[in-house]
Amino acid sequence: QVQLVQSGAEVKQPGASVKVSCKPSGYTFTSYYMNWVRQAPGQGLEWMGVINPSGGSTNYPQKFQGRVTMTSDTSTSTVYMELSSLRSEDTAFYYCTRSYSSNTAIFEHWGQGTLVTVSS
């Protein structure tokens, strides 16, 4: 069955960067897109962008352009999301979630979430 396994919780200082990994299994890695969605404590969901693991093309919303970088490693079938210049408002659960295209909000499979805490 499809599974998305993410890396563990992180604690970072303001101004630092964080890199979260997502390793899917149960399907062909390059056949689906991978999105990142975050959720601050007590808040709603926020889409951070999407990557095509086959080729590495990305689409980021304006809010995160210049601060987020999504990459894929086909040799290890792993996707990464790096967020830089962290501030307290970036404290959130970060989820990877699979989609069948780059312009859809249908997310059928989700990782377990990675808690990133930004604190001095």
Added chain:
Amino acid sequence: QSVLTQPPSASATPGQRVTISCSGSSSNIGRNTVKWYQQLPGTAPKLLIYTNDQRPSGVPDRFSGSKSGTSASLAISGLQSEDEADYHCATWDDSLNGAVFGGGTKVTVL
């Protein structure tokens, strides 16, 4: 502030029906289909409804979705204690060129 607008909370007694609204605009709900996600406490979201009113395999038919113009709604009939969760609406926004979500609605079973 979320692009789509949902009420923060809704409640009903077991067996009753509860409806959650999701309001958007011509660039998102007005042009694209709506999805709903259920998020149980401490877990990742789960796809509940796609293409406005379609249920993935395994989702009970107590859950139903609809869309009209720039608004959508999710109805839960025969409410059960296990339905206590946060519910999020989502769609694609053509102007923002990205997926957008509502702020989520917490459903409480009284």
